[in-house]
Amino acid sequence: MRLLLLAGSGEARTIAERLAAMEGVEGIASLAGVTRRPAKLALPTRIGGFGGDEGFESYLCDAGIDAVLDATHPFAARISARTARICELKGLPYSVLRRNEWKPRPGDRWHFFDQEEEVAGVVPMEATVFLATGAQGLQRFANLGGRRVFCRRIDRPLAPFPFEGGQYVIGRPPFSIEDEIRLFRQLGVDWLVVKNSGGAASRGKLDAARELGIEVALMRRPPVPATTFHRTVEEALAWVHGLK
Numbered sequence: 001m002r003l004l005l006l007a008g009s010g011e012a013r014t015i016a017e018r019l020a021a022m023e024g025v026e027g028i029a030s031l032a033g034v035t036r037r038p039a040k041l042a043l044p045t046r047i048g049g050f051g052g053d054e055g056f057e058s059y060l061c062d063a064g065i066d067a068v069l070d071a072t073h074p075f076a077a078r079i080s081a082r083t084a085r086i087c088e089l090k091g092l093p094y095s096v097l098r099r100n101e102w103k104p105r106p107g108d109r110w111h112f113f114d115q116e117e118e119v120a121g122v123v124p125m126e127a128t129v130f131l132a133t134g135a136q137g138l139q140r141f142a143n144l145g146g147r148r149v150f151c152r153r154i155d156r157p158l159a160p161f162p163f164e165g166g167q168y169v170i171g172r173p174p175f176s177i178e179d180e181i182r183l184f185r186q187l188g189v190d191w192l193v194v195k196n197s198g199g200a201a202s203r204g205k206l207d208a209a210r211e212l213g214i215e216v217a218l219m220r221r222p223p224v225p226a227t228t229f230h231r232t233v234e235e236a237l238a239w240v241h242g243l244k
């Protein structure tokens with residue numbers, strides 16, 4: 001069986017390793033190509049968009065894909081919705097891995113938002129804001145302009161920060177709670193903005209914020225396609241196993 005693994009999350013990395021060792025499954029991983037030097041996956045990997053709906057349909061056909069496991073990031077809504085729709089049309093098994101969301105713990109000062117543009121409504125002008133939401137979609141926080149804003153990204157930027165008062169901080173995850181506390185103290189952060197991605201690997205920033213009494217703006221997740229979905233890597237692998 002030839003399985004396409006849509007990658008882009010930490011779990012996809014683990015799944016790739018396990019699929020590489022699974023008998024009866026030929027796995028091919030796919031990355032969007034957003035990060036310039038992505039860490040290598042344990043499966044043969046194609047990089048870059050498929051070229052829209054038509055490009056994706058052709059790819060599925062040309063590569064002889066029998067099933068698709070979607071382990072993209074929980075905020076990559078377009079690729080998941082599109083893949084669910086096309087797999088259903090073609091009668092291909094498709095399922096998605098979505099780890100649990102983070103839930104507040106005692107002492108957390110969390111505020112929830114659906115739209116990036118809403119965050120500026122509660123963050124004072126004198127605040128120092130740390131955007132842990134990545135460089136993609138940064139423009140949607142442009143109304144934070146005028147405040148001191150830091151945005152963390154993996155790659156060095158190729159263009160200046162898109163609005164006034166902003167600076168990039170370069171860093172490649174994972175970050176421990178100690179790393180985050182040191183960084184937030186050094187920058188004088190008093191508001192942290194985070195996507196509710198879930199997972200243990202990137203929770204350090206939230207624990208650091210609680211420790212330092214920092215206010216946190218959490219972006220709520222986009223909806224998951226109406227399909228089979230798994231919460232853990234083991235569940236996702238059991239699904240693949242069941243297809244053989």
Ligand SMILES: NC(=O)c1ccc[n+]([C@@H]2O[C@H](COP(=O)([O-])OP(=O)(O)OC[C@H]3O[C@@H](n4cnc5c(N)ncnc54)[C@H](OP(=O)(O)O)[C@@H]3O)[C@@H](O)[C@H]2O)c1
Pocket residue numbers: 006007008009030031032034048049050051052053055056071072073075076077078079080133134136195
């Ligand atoms: N959004 C986030 O916060 C976030 C955070 C960390 C990592 N990521 C990862 O970065 C990638 C892009 O995120 P996004 O939010 O821009 O996604 P998106 O809005 O859902 O997808 C935009 C386009 O990127 C291409 N694409 C996305 N994932 C792909 C994959 N695994 N393989 C090949 N093409 C892919 C597709 O292009 P075509 O139409 O040309 O096929 C898709 O239409 C995702 O794979 C995601 O897992 C996203």
